[in-house]
Amino acid sequence: MEPTNQPAAEQRSALVLHINGTPQRLTLDHRTTLLDVLREHLGLIGAKKGCDHGQCGACTVLVDGRRANSCLLLAVAQEERQITTVEGLAEGERLHPLQEAFLERDALQCGYCTPGQICSAVGMLREVADGFPSHVTPATADPTVPVELSTDEIRERMSGNLCRCGAYPRIVEAVEDVAAAGADGHPAGAAGRPGQGVA
């Protein structure tokens, strides 16, 4: 719900945020982070607050298709952006292939890091498709073609999302399943099939 007592006029702004394809008209305290808008104003609790300081990745969402820690983004600066949260990944009852794979692989325990892991994986697969190198990408790799997604690449690229339950090996398997199944990992209209043939 909206705070009952608004901040002073000079400390707030009216704006429109585009969340999961829906414009949201809001009046926000300038100090409000995107994460707090999602969780406290819009009831979108999928993005989690693990640290509020950009140290854990639990708050990961997609901003114009790229992953970002929403706890580090001031909401008032996001007006022109398309924000996708974990709630925006499934198509109706049909889960995103990564969501399916996380379930199938038991890539979660307490589930608190999970929405961030899944959003991060979606963004990561796109980065890989776009040829973004990582710390473990060979220096000789051609940056204009997709990066070859080795297990080491997945581990490296998913290291911004902490999981205290230690679901990492299963998370890596889930991402591998989706990559192998050919899903492009895009939040909307993902072409791939759910991870199949997983143990």
Add this chain to the structure above:
Amino acid sequence: MNPHFPPGPPPYPLGAPLVRREGREKVTGTARYAAEHTPPACAYAWPVPATVARGRVTAVDTAAALTLPGVCAVLTHENAPRLATADDPTLLVLQEDRVPHRGWYVALAVADSLEAARAAADAVRVSYATEEHDVELTTGHPRLYEPETVNGGYPATRERGDFDGAFADAPVTVDALYTVPPLHNHPMEPHAATAWWSDGHLTVHDASQGSTKVCEDLAALFKLEKSDVTVVSEHVGGGFGSKGTTRPQAVLAAMAARHTGRPVKLSLPRREMPAVVGHRAPTLQRVRLGAGRDGVLTALAHESVTHTSTVTEFVEQAAVPGRVMYTSPNSRTTHRVVPLDVPTPSWMRAPGEAPGMYALESALDELAVALDLDPVELRMRNEPDTEPDSDRAFSSRHLVGCLREGAERFGWQPRDPRPGVRREGRLLLGTGVASATYPVLIAASAAEAHATADGGFRIRINATDIGTGARTALAQVAAAALGVPEERVGMEIGSSDLPPAMLAGGSAGMGSWGWAVHKACTALRARLRDHVGPLPADGFTVTADTRQETSERSPYSRHSFGATFAEVQVDTVTGEVRVRRLTGVYAAGRILNPRTARSQFTGGMTMGLGMALMEGSSLDPAFGDFAERDLASYHVPACADVPWIEAHWLDEDDPHLNPMGSKGIGEIGIVGTAAAIGNAVWHATGARLRDLPLTPDKVLPYL
């Protein structure tokens, strides 16, 4: 076939790898955790931690905070609701002016928004009269004393035979000091609570491992009947012990809600958690082993020194596993503790066993080196016939089986025992092994089983699923006991309004809850069998509790066992240690759901990897409190740190446990892992490092 369950129609659900029941909610972001309830008119609270290490609050100036827009109140020890006394004094927040350690909460700001609450907390000015403080643990601290008991209720000291004589006579000995720093649980969900009062009834959504106890504590603190308090912990983002007892957020949120007359939500800032949610106390552990040339132990001493706070006594029981593990006719296991001006320690995953087995299993490895004996073989030679401490028979003990199977799967042999000889470019490689153990604990719980007229079933029990898969495994137990397909069983857990039950801790959840569920379901099944004709419209309900069954002390020594094997690489240029492979094999009774069980084991091993290589906190001697408080400074394993980890288990049939035949599995994975990694680092480098974590600064000087 387990005689406690009816022969099941396929698919017989006990032991089946079912997917977590709440998994879909978790992957879609709809599972609601404690801070994700926002009742109408909900206010937000933000705490103010003490900025001195010891002293008294002389004044709290709230004027500036209260003038900020949107601020409704600042609670201090002067205006906060009075609490009755509690058995856990860490819950008596805002009751008096004393500051027992830095980070202790001295005020709480409440406002219409998170932003306003945080600004208000920042604007509160607290004045203190400071006193000298002492936060440094040493083996010779003058105020060390021997407590009566240690965590878990074990006696602080046990002696058998003549340790000193046997140690003096032993041809081969080890005498070493191992240190484990303070460790932080840091579950990914910070401790949080949303509380409101309605007609005298207190409702709290709390991040807790067991809301039955939280309900009891809040009722006592606020002088209410238990029936006037509801505590809900439906989804919990991990706990690892830190949410096992009631924590200040629940008390503070309830106080603020009472004070303001509004619902109040409080989520603890990550960097404040180490000071108020417990930590694993540091331990300085001296282990002495004496053995014959055949490797059989003749003398074993494990002496642990640790700290507690001045608020309450908590003693990490690090020397306890030495009473269980190995042949030791002459043994001394002791604990001494000193109350310092530090945050109050408490449970962290496998308290006692995790640090204690680090020391003991490292010492075993040193003994193996001294004897020039394979460390797996050394452990097998010290397999006792009965539990050394009590002489009770083991209900089941398959340590040797775990070592054998682990060695086989890991490819332990052939192994050149010489250290520092396996090079791969600038890397040195090595392998190590350690044993693991964890006791089987069980506590009385109650459950209700209900059969609906349309053929469905509903099980109600205040179990908590903190990520273990308890909801799913309990449904499997119920389905198996009822002899019905698992899809027909609905589960209700995670509320103190349900039949009271054990918390999710001590690896005792499933055994305790499952027993109560089994009992209720077995009775319901008998009732249905005797019933002729259709069920009444409101079905049948049976309740059961296990007070009787669990009050009887088992004549057996009951423990899980395991073995961990590690391969590491040590970078000779940077000193960085990385784990290449971890293999764990466990004997933990019957595994009820292999899919979720595997995640429990490997998750524990991952935390053990963190303990070995990167996790460590330190108390700042000048300022008090921990220096490494947030996730940028207190490093937990990240995805890239965790390579190939595999967990396996033996089929273990133990009829002396509970109807399911299960032992707990949530903690044993962390036990032994740090020692296996440390032992592998010795094998790689020849450096025997006895001070966790094995960070590059400690390793590099030896390379």
